[in-house]
Each structure stands twice: as C-alpha cells, then as structure tokens.
Amino acid sequence: MIELVGFDADDTLWHSEPYFQQAHAAFENILGRYIDLADARVHERLLATERRNIKLFGYGAKGMTLSLIETAIELTDARIGGADIGALLELGKAVLTHPVELLPGVRAAVEAVARSHRVVLITKGDLFHQEAKVRQSGLADLFHRIEIVSEKDPATYARLFEEFALPAERFAMVGNSLRSDIAPVLALGGCGVHVPYAITWALEAEHQADLGSARLRVVESLAGVPGAIAELSGSC
Amino acid sequence: MIELVGFDADDTLWHSEPYFQQAHAAFENILGRYIDLADARVHERLLATERRNIKLFGYGAKGMTLSLIETAIELTDARIGGADIGALLELGKAVLTHPVELLPGVRAAVEAVARSHRVVLITKGDLFHQEAKVRQSGLADLFHRIEIVSEKDPATYARLFEEFALPAERFAMVGNSLRSDIAPVLALGGCGVHVPYAITWALEAEHQADLGSARLRVVESLAGVPGAIAELSGSC
Numbered sequence: 464m465i466e467l468v469g470f471d472a473d474d475t476l477w478h479s480e481p482y483f484q485q486a487h488a489a490f491e492n493i494l495g496r497y498i499d500l501a502d503a504r505v506h507e508r509l510l511a512t513e514r515r516n517i518k519l520f521g522y523g524a525k526g527m528t529l530s531l532i533e534t535a536i537e538l539t540d541a542r543i544g545g546a547d548i549g550a551l552l553e554l555g556k557a558v559l560t561h562p563v564e565l566l567p568g569v570r571a572a573v574e575a576v577a578r579s580h581r582v583v584l585i586t587k588g589d590l591f592h593q594e595a596k597v598r599q600s601g602l603a604d605l606f607h608r609i610e611i612v613s614e615k616d617p618a619t620y621a622r623l624f625e626e627f628a629l630p631a632e633r634f635a636m637v638g639n640s641l642r643s644d645i646a647p648v649l650a651l652g653g654c655g656v657h658v659p660y661a662i663t664w665a666l667e668a669e670h671q672a673d674l675g676s677a678r679l680r681v682v683e684s685l686a687g688v689p690g691a692i693a694e695l696s697g698s699c
Numbered sequence: 700m701i702e703l704v705g706f707d708a709d710d711t712l713w714h715s716e717p718y719f720q721q722a723h724a725a726f727e728n729i730l731g732r733y734i735d736l737a738d739a740r741v742h743e744r745l746l747a748t749e750r751r752n753i754k755l756f757g758y759g760a761k762g763m764t765l766s767l768i769e770t771a772i773e774l775t776d777a778r779i780g781g782a783d784i785g786a787l788l789e790l791g792k793a794v795l796t797h798p799v800e801l802l803p804g805v806r807a808a809v810e811a812v813a814r815s816h817r818v819v820l821i822t823k824g825d826l827f828h829q830e831a832k833v834r835q836s837g838l839a840d841l842f843h844r845i846e847i848v849s850e851k852d853p854a855t856y857a858r859l860f861e862e863f864a865l866p867a868e869r870f871a872m873v874g875n876s877l878r879s880d881i882a883p884v885l886a887l888g889g890c891g892v893h894v895p896y897a898i899t900w901a902l903e904a905e906h907q908a909d910l911g912s913a914r915l916r917v918v919e920s921l922a923g924v925p926g927a928i929a930e931l932s933g934s935c
Contacts, residue, residue, distance in 0.1 A: 519792060519795050519796065520761060520795070521826065521827030522827075525756060525761040525762060525765060526761060528765060529761060529765065529788060529791070532784065532788060533785070533788055535781075536781045536782070536785045536788075540781075541780065541781030542781060543781045543784075544777065544781075545776075545778060545779045545784070546772070546777040548768065548772060548779075548781070548784050549769070549772045552769055552772075556755060559756070560755065589757075589825075589826070590825070590826040590847065590849050591756065591757030591849045592757075594849050611826065613827045613830050
C-alpha cells in the first residue's frame with residue numbers, strides 16, 4: 464500500500480525549463496555579436512561550465528546566471544562589453560521573476576491523490592526562488608509538507624523517508640525527471656510515476672532509472688496520476 | 700523552562716562575514732582602476748544594489764556576486780572589462796569555497812547545552828552553501844535537527860515552533876544577529892542569547908530588538924551560553 468505521495472514541482476506542477484532555455488537562446492544571440500556561433504559550440508561550452516559549477520553553486524537561476532557570465536567571458540576571450548554582461552544579469556532576473564504558470568489539471572490531480580494519501584511537495588534548487596514559486600502557485604495548502612532540497616539523490620530520499628517515518632515501499636514519487644524523481648526512489652524500493660515534460664535540461668537527462676521496473680508507471684499528464692497511484696498501490 | 704535551544708551558524712558557530720568583507724574590499728580595488736573611489740561612494744552603492752536584489756536573490760554568496768557585477772557595471776558606466784568581471788566571479792567563488800573556520804569553544808558550548816536541552820541549528824541563506832558548511836563543520840551530529848531557512852523573521856520562527864510542537868516560551872535562540880536571531884524570537888515571547896560578532900553586515904545591523912527585555916542575555920563568547928541558558932531557564 465502506498466501511504467505517501469511526493470510531487471516534484473518544476474516541470475511537473477508548473478513550467479520551468481522553458482524559461483531557462485529562453486535565457487540560453489538570448490545568451491547565444493548576445494554572444495553572436497562577438498564570435499561565430501557556428502564554430503563556437505556555445506551550447507556545449509555552457510553545459511561544461513554549468514556541470515563544473517553545479518558542485519559549487521547548486522541548481523537554480525542564480526547559478527545559471529553566473530555560469531552564463533563565466534562562459535561569455537571565456538568564449539569571447541574577455542572581449543564582451545559591460546553592457547552585454549548587464550544584459551546577461553537581466554536574463555537571470557527574468558527567470559527569477561517569471562510568473563508561475565501551472566500545467567493543466569494540476570490542482571485537480573493533487574486533490575484527487577490527497578483524498579486517499581498524504582501528499583508532500585519535494586523540489587530541488589534555490590531555496591529562495593522555490594519558496595517564492597510555491598507561494599505564488601496557490602498550491603501550498605494542498606500539501607502536508609513542503610521539502611526544498613539541494614539534491615534529489617538516494618541519500619536525500621532516504622533522509623526524507625526517515626523524517627516521514629515511512630518505509631520506501633509505502634512511498635511513490637511523481638515527477639518529470641527520471642534522474643531526480645524516479646531513479647533514486649526506485650533504487651531505494653519505492654514507486655515512481657513518470658510524467659514526461661516536453662523538454663529536459665541536458666544535465667537532468669542523464670539517468671540510470673530502471674525503465675522496466677514493475678514499480679514504475681508512465682503517464683502523459685497529471686490527469687493520469689491518480690489512476691497510476693491506485694494501480695501501484697495494488698502491486699507495489 | 701527552556702526545552703529547545705536554537706543556534707545560529709554564520710558568525711555564531713563559524714566565521715562568515717569577514718570573507719564577504721574581503722570580497723567587498725577586493726571589489727573596491729578592482730573598481731579603483733576605473734573610477735575615483737573617493738568620489739564614488741562605492742560602499743553605499745553596493746549596499747543599495749544588495750538591498751534591492753535581496754528580494755529577488757535572497758541571502759548568500761551567489762547573490763552577492765551578482766550584486767557586485769551589477770554595481771560594477773553601473774559605477775563604471777559599463778566600461779569595466781570582461782577580465783575584471785571574471786575577477787569578480789572569482790571573488791564569489793572564493794567565498795563559496797572558503798574552508799569552515801569554527802569560532803573558539805563552539806563544540807564544548809553546544810555539547811554543554813545539549814546535555815540538558817534539545818538543540819537545533821537554524822541558519823538562513825543559500826541552501827547549497829549552508830549544507831556544505833554544516834557538513835564541513837563536523838558539528839552536524841550535535842544537533843537534533845538542522846533548519847536552513849530563507850529568512851529569519853517572526854513568520855519563520857512561528858512556523859518552526861509549530862513544527863517543533865513547542866510554545867515560544869520554551870525556546871531560546873543563540874546568535875550574533877539582533878535582527879535575525881534575537882528580535883523576532885523576543886517578539887514571539889521566546890528567549891534570546893546574543894553573542895556579538897566583531898563585524899556585522901550593514902543590512903543585518905538594522906534591528907528592532909528590545910534590548911531591555913528580561914528574556915535576553917548578552918554573552919561575550921559561546922563559552923557563556925550554557926550559563927545564560929540556565930539563567931533564562933529560571934526567569935524565562
């Protein structure tokens with residue numbers, strides 16, 4: 464029996480990755496004034512900077528902005544002008560101030576699951592920005608608890624299970640990221656409901672989830688989550 | 700009777716503000732290549748940027764770094780070069796990677812309090828950086844719980860008291876910041892032990908703490924905390 468259901472937030476309950484990708488596209492436009500974009504492999508270089516910096520910055524828009532600036536300095540051999548660096552800062556602020564846009568059917572799906580289960584929100588990234596988004600979403604009242612964590616790995620989920628005083632088998636995680644929402648929970652013996660999102664950040668796309676697991680369901684949208692939880696409750 | 704004692708972390712258990720001030724000093728040196736420092740009121744301008752951005756970035760070294768870059772672009776009319784912006788990025792990384800340096804007598808003081816009380820660590824700022832510092836400090840095992848919050852205001856402490864299932868009167872907070880550690884706890888009816896630190900960030904120095912409160916003790920170092928808690932337990 465599943466007692467507790469965790470919901471991811473970014474790209475599960477509300478849109479997030481498109482705003483980061485818009486910032487990346489605008490970043491390339493700005494760099495195009497200095498370098499030949501066809502040669503520069505801007506995307507790969509940015510990703511390499513982000514991968515290196517994630518160990519120092521963690522996830523989120525502030526770290527992304529710092530990585531944009533660092534990559535811009537590297538790729539232009541420090542020729543980038545102050546005004547364009549200022550424009551990169553604004554790209555980061557635009558992500559931080561973007562209004563929260565819920566995915567369709569989110570409230571109804573969480574309410575349906577909450578009728579028969581305790582539900583918690585488990586999101587990773589920047590504490591300050593995530594809190595602001597939870598507040599703006601109008602969904603905070605639906606959740607028994609809101610956990611903002613710095614990384615979603617087996618150690619984090621194991622700590623949460625301990626705090627919830629719950630064995631992994633009684634827990635299902637709902638989210639768009641196989642890497643962060645599904646793989647670590649399956650590895651600990653819990654259940655997962657994967658709700659793919661249209662786009663995935665390259666660093667988030669690397670995963671080792673067991674896609675053949677009997678404890679995994681894949682649904683097209685949040686509307687499919689209550690049914691998937693009911694199914695897993697029978698077999699998990 | 701006091702049952703639960705909260706300890707602040709930055710500048711209470713370990714040094715923090717000096718690293719930020721070192722970054723600010725290096726920032727002024729870099730700006731000195733572009734502008735007349737005597738005229739520019741660099742300190743005030745940086746503080747104004749930080750005050751404005753705190754609503755967007757929250758606390759911590761990543762937000763400081765973005766504010767350094769923003770202020771540098773403003774003050775130099777965007778004349779600052781890419782290499783110098785890169786140097787500002789490195790100032791931020793230096794804060795993020797600075798080894799944790801405990802204040803004297805910290806472990807003994809927390810252990811002494813923990814013999815008769817539950818103790819929790821309550822720190823604000825960047826989730827990722829704070830977690831790294833808690834890990835490196837070697838003190839995590841002393842605390843029953845570690846709370847990293849985005850702001851230390853009455854609403855946050857009220858939420859924590861609810862989570863701890865504890866009335867404010869049974870709680871004492873130990874910390875260096877009258878604004879973040881003492882004022883909100885006194886306002887809610889709890890007790891405070893103020894342990895002043897040599898320097899205080901200007902935004903942190905603005906406070907409305909009731910310095911005449913019978914529920915407040917001031918001690919010179921962590922070594923005075925167990926005695927202050929015992930005293931407050933009698934009178935609080």
